[in-house]
Amino acid sequence: MTTPFRPHTLLVTAAILIRKDGTVLLAQRPEGKTFAGLWEFPGGKVEVPESPETALVRELDEELGITVQPETLEPFTFVSENCATFHLLMILYLVREWDNEPVGREGQALAWVPAAELADYPMPKADAPLVPRIQSLLG
Numbered sequence: 001m002t003t004p005f006r007p008h009t010l011l012v013t014a015a016i017l018i019r020k021d022g023t024v025l026l027a028q029r030p031e032g033k034t035f036a037g038l039w040e041f042p043g044g045k046v047e048v049p050e051s052p053e054t055a056l057v058r059e060l061d062e063e064l065g066i067t068v069q070p071e072t073l074e075p076f077t078f079v080s081e082n083c084a085t086f087h088l089l090m091i092l093y094l095v096r097e098w099d100n101e102p103v104g105r106e107g108q109a110l111a112w113v114p115a116a117e118l119a120d121y122p123m124p125k126a127d128a129p130l131v132p133r134i135q136s137l138l139g
Ligand SMILES: Nc1nc2c([nH]c(=O)n2[C@H]2C[C@H](O)[C@@H](COP(=O)(O)OP(=O)(O)OP(=O)(O)O)O2)c(=O)[nH]1
Pocket: 012, 013, 014, 033, 034, 035, 039, 040, 041, 042, 043, 044, 045, 059, 088, 090, 124, 125, 126, 127
């Protein structure tokens, strides 16, 4: 008898960076990573022994070169999605304050996108429910 395949749950944190003009930051996943070429919210895996907030502050520095104070992270929502080889649990925070101008420190393209245009950017399937939620948040 074969054991049913049970993917492990991968805990990921990601940020919806909102600029004062109401645009939102998307990053294009680099070649060689899962979902390469698709647009995502910057962030990454929570590593032991990090908290989700500590992990997100670290990822935003590594990926974008920005500093964010953990207490300014605003919990927004989460997605829970089966991604074949793993089960993704991604928690999302709104981020409205940071220092520096974000740059793609891993060579990834960045785009500041008006909420109404988010659907024009192909994203991993887990992100689909986020688009209408962000649009209703930002009007
Ligand atoms: N950051 C982020 N990851 C997403 C999104 N949507 C989505 O399915 N994912 C998946 C892709 C990856 O399997 C996982 C996050 O991994 P990641 O590649 O960002 O992790 P990481 O920054 O720690 O990078 P690495 O250590 O693997 O190089 O979550 C999203 O909007 N943002």
